[in-house]
Amino acid sequence: MIQLDDVYYSYEGLYTALRGVSLEIEDGERVAIMGSNGAGKTTLIKHMNGLLRPQRGHVFLDGRDTRNLSVAEMARIVGLVFQSPDHQLFLDSVHKEVVFGLKNLGFTSEEIEDRCASTLEHLGLTGFAERSPFTLSGGERKRVALACVLATEPRVLALDEPTIGQDAQQKDRLAQLLLDLNQKERTVIVVTHDIEFVIEHFPRTVAMADGRIVADGSTSSVLSNDKVIELCSLAHPQVTLAAKALRQSFPEVPERITSMSQIEEVIMGLLEGGTYS
Amino acid sequence: MTLVEFVDFSFKYLEADSLALKHINLKIDPGEYIVVTGPSGCGKTTLCRAINGLVPHFHRGYVGGHVYVDSKDTRNSEVAELATIAGLVFQDPSNQLVTLNVEKEIAFGPENLAVEPKEIRFRVEDLICRLKLEPLRDKHPHEMSGGEQQRVAMAATLALRPKILVADEPTSNLDPQSAQLILDLIADLNRQGMTVLLVEHRLDLVSNEASRLILMDKGSIVADGAPRDVLVQDLCQEIGVGIPKATQVYKQLKRRGVTLGRVPLTGKELAALVKEARQA
Numbered sequence: 001m002i003q004l005d006d007v008y009y010s011y012e013g014l015y016t017a018l019r020g021v022s023l024e025i026e027d028g029e030r031v032a033i034m035g036s037n038g039a040g041k042t043t044l045i046k047h048m049n050g051l052l053r054p055q056r057g058h059v060f061l062d063g064r065d066t067r068n069l070s071v072a073e074m075a076r077i078v079g080l081v082f083q084s085p086d087h088q089l090f091l092d093s094v095h096k097e098v099v100f101g102l103k104n105l106g107f108t109s110e111e112i113e114d115r116c117a118s119t120l121e122h123l124g125l126t127g128f129a130e131r132s133p134f135t136l137s138g139g140e141r142k143r144v145a146l147a148c149v150l151a152t153e154p155r156v157l158a159l160d161e162p163t164i165g166q167d168a169q170q171k172d173r174l175a176q177l178l179l180d181l182n183q184k185e186r187t188v189i190v191v192t193h194d195i196e197f198v199i200e201h202f203p204r205t206v207a208m209a210d211g212r213i214v215a216d217g218s219t220s221s222v223l224s225n226d227k228v229i230e231l232c233s234l235a236h237p238q239v240t241l242a243a244k245a246l247r248q249s250f251p252e253v254p255e256r257i258t259s260m261s262q263i264e265e266v267i268m269g270l271l272e273g274g275t276y277s
Numbered sequence: 278m279t280l281v282e283f284v285d286f287s288f289k290y291l292e293a294d295s296l297a298l299k300h301i302n303l304k305i306d307p308g309e310y311i312v313v314t315g316p317s318g319c320g321k322t323t324l325c326r327a328i329n330g331l332v333p334h335f336h337r338g339y340v341g342g343h344v345y346v347d348s349k350d351t352r353n354s355e356v357a358e359l360a361t362i363a364g365l366v367f368q369d370p371s372n373q374l375v376t377l378n379v380e381k382e383i384a385f386g387p388e389n390l391a392v393e394p395k396e397i398r399f400r401v402e403d404l405i406c407r408l409k410l411e412p413l414r415d416k417h418p419h420e421m422s423g424g425e426q427q428r429v430a431m432a433a434t435l436a437l438r439p440k441i442l443v444a445d446e447p448t449s450n451l452d453p454q455s456a457q458l459i460l461d462l463i464a465d466l467n468r469q470g471m472t473v474l475l476v477e478h479r480l481d482l483v484s485n486e487a488s489r490l491i492l493m494d495k496g497s498i499v500a501d502g503a504p505r506d507v508l509v510q511d512l513c514q515e516i517g518v519g520i521p522k523a524t525q526v527y528k529q530l531k532r533r534g535v536t537l538g539r540v541p542l543t544g545k546e547l548a549a550l551v552k553e554a555r556q557a
Contacts, residue, residue, distance in 0.1 A: 011420055012420075015416070015420065035452070036452045036454065036455070037422050037423070037424030037425055037451060037452050038421075038422045038424070038425060042422065083423050083450065084369055084371060084423065086369060086371075086372070131292075135290055135292040135293055136318070137317055137318040137321075137322055138317070138322060138368040138369065138445075138446070139317025139318060140317055140318050143317075161423070161450065164446075164449045164450065165317060165368065165446060165449055165478065166317060166478070167315070167316040167317055167478055167517045167519060168478075168514070168517055168518060168519030169316065169517030170316070170317055170517065171519070193451070193452045193453055193456075195453070196522070232452070233452040233453065233454035233455060234452065234453050234454070235453035235454065236544075237522060237544075238481055238521060238522040238523045238544035238547070239522050239523075239526070239544060240544070241543070241544030241545060241548075242523060242526070242544035242545070242547040242548045242551075243544075243548075244544075244548075245544065245545050245548030245549070246548045246551060246552070260522055260525060260526055260529070263526055263547075264526055264529055264530065264533075267526070267530060267535070267551050268530070268533065270551060270555055271535055271551065271554055271555060272535075
């Protein structure tokens with residue numbers, strides 16, 4: 001379990017990124033952290049694996065204060081994938097990159113090869129194993145950075161903007177991989193602006209603005225709140241906007257429409273039956 | 278007059294086993310707003326690099342065919358010269374920022390082109406205002422969030438007043454409202470005459486403004502036309518491109534025997550078409 005208790009952090013004492021953040025994440029949850037640029041999302045997850053230590057307040061990992069834990073100890077529990085893959089990749093082949101982390105964690109060579117192969121396959125990277133990450137496209141490099149951390153199957157996965165540069169198919173693959181890991185009791189935390197990705201795959205959403213948590217609860221309740229959308233510089237999904245526009249003419253259209261199948265039924269009802277029930 | 282022309286252009290990076298671009302033929306006219314999309318690794322970034330000469334002058338490799346930018350063959354032109362015509366915004370903004378604060382970053386390009394100081398000052402203030410960079414004015418680019426860096430990189434490129442803006446996923450790190458701000462600015466500049474080529478996965482944000490949508494797959498152009506005509510094709514989903522949800526709903530309704538009057542690109546448009554259909 002991860003607990004943050006009234007955490008403050010400012011960069012060089014100038015720019016305050018976190019202003020009293022308290023948050024609990026249980027084992028096995030899938031949580032999305034959303035918010036505007038500069039809201040403190042990345043600073044928050046860097047506290048979860050010890051890259052940053054709180055200047056005020058506390059962060060507890062399994063009940064232990066992170067001030068007393070080394071980065072190495074924390075890295076075994078929490079795997080963090082950065083927003084920019086170039087901050088993370090440094091070896092001359094995709095295979096070496098993925099193997100590097102696994103070796104450090106002391107897996108057997110057989111297990112290393114198994115995990116490496118299956119993670120690459122899941123992320124559509126089979127065939128790139130011997131390539132240098134720096135010859136790959138931005139989207140592909142991003143998936144290599146994800147593969148390195150996902151292969152180690154840490155108990156907690158914290159991913160900063162994992163869907164950037166990914167096409168629809170790759171996003172689906174990534175979601176499936178995250179759901180599979182979550183089934184194995186792994187906690188999955190994503191920082192993202194991708195509201196559709198969150199609605200489809202994350203039951204809980206934490207909304208941040210200006211270094212504070214402004215809403216925390218079920219994704220459907222947090223993201224159907226217009227105030228949260230505004231504060232966090234988000235945008236409603238197209239289907240929600242369509243439903244809102246329809247509701248102005250047809251009051252029978254229900255609120256909180258977030259999925260394609262819902263809007264499809266609403267439209268079929270409007271066009272076929274006259275009134276929608 | 279054509280601004281950019283690819284003539285049977287192919288390119289293979291030195292280290293790669295396969296071609297990044299295969300026999301590309303493409304004409305871009307002044308004033309167009311083109312969105313390029315396709316699965317990751319399909320050649321979109323290479324296409325951008327070929328327009329400002331980074332391919333083949335910086336990224337070396339095998340070249341076939343030609344790219345002409347403002348009638349200059351990129352093979353025989355310096356990147357510095359091409360950069361004044363085609364302004365490129367990179368996918369990862371941290372690879373692009375070189376100075377210590379926002380003002381210097383925006384002024385850096387025009388200073389190197391010996392633009393008048395008065396004019397530089399004007400461009401800097403204009404872009405700081407338009408891109409809402411005021412709160413970042415004195416911040417070091419490396420202390421900024423990814424999204425903030427992206428806005429600064431965009432400003433630095435626009436300060437060069439390029440004829441064509443080539444932007445490789447310029448909003449990927451941005452929250453939706455900041456992304457909208459950038460996209461509105463791009464649409465605005467396009468209306469004022471700047472040609473735009475934008476690489477983007479989030480077609481729900483850009484399809485409505487674009488005059489043309491190009492779909493790439495495995496180094497080739499596989500569809501090219503008005504956004505509605507391209508997005509309605511099954512090909513998009515077959516190659517893994519995510520089409521706007523409103524368009525997806527249109528296609529799904531069609532399968533169920535309901536055909537709306539037009540292919541919608543936004544949620545509002547979808548709602549309007551449903552109202553029309555209901556009144557009919």
